[in-house]
Amino acid sequence: MSETHPIEKVTIIGSGPAGWTAAIYAARANLNPLVFPGRATGKDLLPGGQLMLTTEVENYPGFPSGITGPDMMQDFAKQALRFGTRVVTDDGIQTNEQVNKDAPLYTPFQNVKSVDLSKRPFTIVGDNGVEVKSHAVIIATGAKANWLGQENELRLAQSGGGVSACAVCDGALPMFRDAELAVIGGGDSAVEEASYLTKFASKVYMIVRRDVLRASKIMADRAMNNPKIEVLWNTKVADVLGDKVITGVTLQDAKTDEQRELPLTGLFMALGHTPITEFLNGQLDLDDAGYIKLKDPYRSTSNIEGVFVAGDVADHVYRQAITAAGMGCKAAIDAERWLAEQGID
Amino acid sequence: MSETHPIEKVTIIGSGPAGWTAAIYAARANLNPLVFPGRATGKDLLPGGQLMLTTEVENYPGFPSGITGPDMMQDFAKQALRFGTRVVTDDGIQTNEQVNKDAPLYTPFQNVKSVDLSKRPFTIVGDNGVEVKSHAVIIATGAKANWLGQENELRLAQSGGGVSACAVCDGALPMFRDAELAVIGGGDSAVEEASYLTKFASKVYMIVRRDVLRASKIMADRAMNNPKIEVLWNTKVADVLGDKVITGVTLQDAKTDEQRELPLTGLFMALGHTPITEFLNGQLDLDDAGYIKLKDPYRSTSNIEGVFVAGDVADHVYRQAITAAGMGCKAAIDAERWLAEQGID
Numbered sequence: 111m112s113e114t115h116p117i118e119k120v121t122i123i124g125s126g127p128a129g130w131t132a133a134i135y136a137a138r139a140n141l142n143p144l145v146f147p148g149r150a151t152g153k154d155l156l157p158g159g160q161l162m163l164t165t166e167v168e169n170y171p172g173f174p175s176g177i178t179g180p181d182m183m184q185d186f187a188k189q190a191l192r193f194g195t196r197v198v199t200d201d202g203i204q205t206n207e208q209v210n211k212d213a214p215l216y217t218p219f220q221n222v223k224s225v226d227l228s229k230r231p232f233t234i235v236g237d238n239g240v241e242v243k244s245h246a247v248i249i250a251t252g253a254k255a256n257w258l259g260q261e262n263e264l265r266l267a268q269s270g271g272g273v274s275a276c277a278v279c280d281g282a283l284p285m286f287r288d289a290e291l292a293v294i295g296g297g298d299s300a301v302e303e304a305s306y307l308t309k310f311a312s313k314v315y316m317i318v319r320r321d322v323l324r325a326s327k328i329m330a331d332r333a334m335n336n337p338k339i340e341v342l343w344n345t346k347v348a349d350v351l352g353d354k355v356i357t358g359v360t361l362q363d364a365k366t367d368e369q370r371e372l373p374l375t376g377l378f379m380a381l382g383h384t385p386i387t388e389f390l391n392g393q394l395d396l397d398d399a400g401y402i403k404l405k406d407p408y409r410s411t412s413n414i415e416g417v418f419v420a421g422d423v424a425d426h427v428y429r430q431a432i433t434a435a436g437m438g439c440k441a442a443i444d445a446e447r448w449l450a451e452q453g454i455d
Numbered sequence: 456m457s458e459t460h461p462i463e464k465v466t467i468i469g470s471g472p473a474g475w476t477a478a479i480y481a482a483r484a485n486l487n488p489l490v491f492p493g494r495a496t497g498k499d500l501l502p503g504g505q506l507m508l509t510t511e512v513e514n515y516p517g518f519p520s521g522i523t524g525p526d527m528m529q530d531f532a533k534q535a536l537r538f539g540t541r542v543v544t545d546d547g548i549q550t551n552e553q554v555n556k557d558a559p560l561y562t563p564f565q566n567v568k569s570v571d572l573s574k575r576p577f578t579i580v581g582d583n584g585v586e587v588k589s590h591a592v593i594i595a596t597g598a599k600a601n602w603l604g605q606e607n608e609l610r611l612a613q614s615g616g617g618v619s620a621c622a623v624c625d626g627a628l629p630m631f632r633d634a635e636l637a638v639i640g641g642g643d644s645a646v647e648e649a650s651y652l653t654k655f656a657s658k659v660y661m662i663v664r665r666d667v668l669r670a671s672k673i674m675a676d677r678a679m680n681n682p683k684i685e686v687l688w689n690t691k692v693a694d695v696l697g698d699k700v701i702t703g704v705t706l707q708d709a710k711t712d713e714q715r716e717l718p719l720t721g722l723f724m725a726l727g728h729t730p731i732t733e734f735l736n737g738q739l740d741l742d743d744a745g746y747i748k749l750k751d752p753y754r755s756t757s758n759i760e761g762v763f764v765a766g767d768v769a770d771h772v773y774r775q776a777i778t779a780a781g782m783g784c785k786a787a788i789d790a791e792r793w794l795a796e797q798g799i800d
Contacts (some may be wrong), residue, residue: 126709131516131777138514138627140654169483170519171476171780174533179595188519193627278788282483282538305795309485332795407753408772427753432476435516443572443623450650452675 117243117453118144120445123222124250124386125215126159127431128421130186132445137193138182139446140455144244145190146198146236147219148251155386158183158215159252160422163429165270169279170431182214182431187214198236213396222251227393227414245454246416246445249394249402250438253422253429256381256413258294263350263377270417272356275379277303278430280401281310285355286376288312294347294360295380296320299387301329303380308338315372316341319364342372350377394419410441418445462576462588463489464799468567469595469731470560471504472776474751475531475767476783477790478595483793485800489589490535491581493596494565498568500731503560504597505767506776510615514624515776525560527776532559543581557581567596568784572738572759582624590799591790594739595745595783598767598774601726603639608695608722612776617701620724622648623775626655630700631721639692640725643664646674648725653683660717661686664709687717695722712757720748730768739764746771755786763790 122132125147136143148155156162161179168176177185191206191214198220199209204379209217220236231243255275266273274280277293286307292315293304301323301411304314316333317403321343323330333339348369349360358373385401387394395403395413402424405411410418420441421434449455467477470492481488493500501507506524513521522530531596536542536551536559542564544554554562565581576588600620602608611618619625622638626648636656638649641663661668661678666674666688678684688708694705694712703718730746732739740748740758747769750756757764765786766779794800 127516134514134516135623139623139626139651168538169784170517171479171531171534171783172522172527173474173516174530174537175516182517185519186516189516192519193513198468278480278484282485301570302792304796305800306484306791309800328796346584404753407751408749428788430781430784430788432784433781436775436778438516439514439777440776443773443775446651447647451673455650455654 118247119449120246120248120442121234121242121244122248123144123234123252124155124159124252124421124423125187125219126156126161126183126250126252126421126434127186128252128434128438128441129159129248129250130183130190130248131435132420132442133190133195134193135442136445137190137195139442141446141449142194142196143195144198144203144242146222146234147215149219149221149237154250157219158187160255161355162215163268164279166283167279167431168282183312184213184215186195189200192303198240198242200238202240219401222389224391225393227417229418232416234313245452246418246449248418248420248441248445249390249412249423250441251386251389251423253383253385253401253426255379255383257379258347258350258381260350262352266350266352266356269354271352271354273350274376276429277378279308281307286310289375290373291315291378292317292372292374292375293378293380295382297324297382298320298326298329299382300380301325301333303378304339305332305336307378308336311338311376314339317345317361318343319346320344366393383422383426383429387423399413399426410437410444414446462590464475464794465489465591465593465787466491466579466587466589467593468579468593469493469500469504469597469766469768470502470532470564471595471597471766472531473597473779473780473783473786474504474593474595475528475535476780477595477765477787478535478540479538479786480784481790482535482540484787485565486542486791486794487539487543487619487709489548489587491567492560492580494564494566494582500596502564503532503680505600507560508613509624510673511628512776513623513627517584529558529560543585543587545583547585567734567737569734570738572762575761577761590797591763591794593763593765593786593790594735594757594768595765595786596731596734596768597779598728598730598746598771600728602724603695603726603797605695607697611695611697611701616697616699617721618695619721621774622651622723625653626652631655634720635718635723636660636662636723637662637717637719638723638725640727641667642669642725642727643671643674644727645725646670646678649684650677652723653681656721658682659684660719662690662692662706663688664691665689728771728774732768744771755782755789761793
């Protein structure tokens with residue numbers, strides 16, 4: 111199937127906090143934005159982004175009693191759709207009138223297969239062949255936390271069962287107070303997350319596959335000097351245990367393969383993140399860690415004029431819903447001003 | 456009155472979206488933050504910030520049906536207080552248990568009189584003499600839109616009567632569709648706001664005091680070439696007319712003082728903003744426009760180690776609740792990591 115449409119003013123790829131916020135601002139600027147939200151069954155973009163995998167969100171400002179991640183993202187989508195955002199679905203381009211009203215994120219959306227940013231208007235191709243031409247593009251595809259990949263691990267992460275990939279997001283939850291927790295990973299961010307969790311936990315194990323931390327000397331020292339942190343060297347996690355909530359992990363000695371159980375109340379992944387940039391096929395400058403480089407770090411500009419960037423795909427530092435949403439707003443405002451300069455409005 | 460307290464870990468000055476978001480993140484990181492929210496009667500800091508002067512907010516993501524500015528900021532405050540943020544009031548330092556539960560922003564808060572950032576711990580002095588020592592400080596004092604200063608203008612701005620200082624925030628409201636609007640100002644941002652409003656309005660007058668635009672050539676050309684924009688040269692606004700909503704303005708010729716009425720449905724100020732930095736007494740580097748300079752524009756660092764900055768006081772580009780909140784989050788995370796490096800946690 112191949113369709114051609116009039117040239118879009120701005121097309122947004124991704125539908126986490128950054129993508130929908132860009133859409134809200136672009137729609138309210140009368141740019142009639144088009145969003146490729148991604149596909150739940152795809153290997154990359156999850157409609158609604160990482161927050162669809164969380165339960166309670168307590169740190170997004172504006173919700174004093176908290177809100178669930180999926181409810182929040184449905185609200186983001188509803189707000190963007192209400193102001194005239196259109197979305198690419200398996201049935202073509204649809205408006206607010208045509209999507210699932212109660213839960214727009216459960217509409218069967220299109221993923222992006224490829225983009226051609228080499229000439230303007232840019233071309234975006236969906237995974238069922240739909241082809242869109244667009245004057246401006248906002249990339250807000252996010253990053254995926256790296257997981258062990260075990261079934262029980264992912265199930266407990268999605269059900270709020272004490273498994274998480276974000277200590278800053280979830281560390282303050284009551285279930286982790288004065289409890290024994292573990293962090294998997296040996297890099298700087300693993301030490302950062304472990305140190306952070308000692309504010310709440312009675313003890314934090316760092317489960318490290320090798321006999322040395324990949325973390326920098328200063329960070330490694332911080333872990334070593336923290337009386338609440340115990341490093342388990344040469345150790346892998348063979349299994350995550352627990353039914354409704356995690357009860358522990360099965361540890362495996364990386365050298366002897368010997369196994370033992372470690373009771374735990376919480377397990378935090380610090381195995382890094384993978385920004386979703388494969389579909390770009392090298393057309394935008396990336397940094398050493400694979401994140402899209404901002405041309406001006408205060409703004410949302412990339413190395414290609416007319417291509418703007420927002421959210422975790424360009425942020426390996428903060429990775430919060432509120433920071434991603436802020437970047438989405440910047441991207442829409444930058445795109446609107448750039449389009450006005452080009453005489454497109 | 457002078458009191459001494461134990462040294463605070465982090466003290467936040469300001470209580471708009473940036474300040475409360477910093478407080479939410481700092482509180483959840485167990486830093487037990489202290490906020491100087493400002494004082495409603497003060498000349499500078501308004502508790503809750505600029506949004507307390509707005510009615511409907513439609514572009515803050517997460518509220519598909521909109522929310523009023525004051526309700527939203529009360530919710531921000533409640534969320535920060537819920538997680539243990541303390542506030543400086545006329546009765547001293549108070550907690551969630553002691554403030555007005557339904558509307559915490561109506562508590563009689565303290566403003567900041569002065570700060571001493573020359574040595575650590577830093578010193579913050581409130582306007583009734585309360586003195587706080589703090590290891591880290593987050594400055595989130597915002598910026599004030601410049602207004603004409605007429606009583607009817609401010610009254611209509613606060614009641615949602617069609618007078619605004621932010622076209623991006625309010626331009627898309629239904630009341631302004633196909634209507635005749637005016638922008639007061641002659642700089643780049645006045646042209647930007649006028650151009651933006653032509654997306655919605657049938658006509659936009661630019662009311663310019665002199666016989667030339669202060670805007671750059673490229674921006675001035677844009678105004679001149681836009682058939683919906685008419686520039687009224689050598690013109691001042693002598694009065695803003697209307698009871699519940701604006702009905703027009705009384706224009707006055709800057710040379711002859713001759714007056715005439717211009718019927719209008721909306722009036723937008725583009726007279727610039729004044730960042731609230733006077734209390735800093737020159738202790739932080741400012742840019743040419745008076746905004747605090749970020750040491751690293753992607754982060755929240757200032758030129759003084761341990762002093763972090765968030766929101767409109769460091770942003771003359773975007774000035775949105777969501778961007779300010781994103782910066783507040785960054786400032787709290789940066790402060791938390793810096794405190795951990797100092798061994799303070």
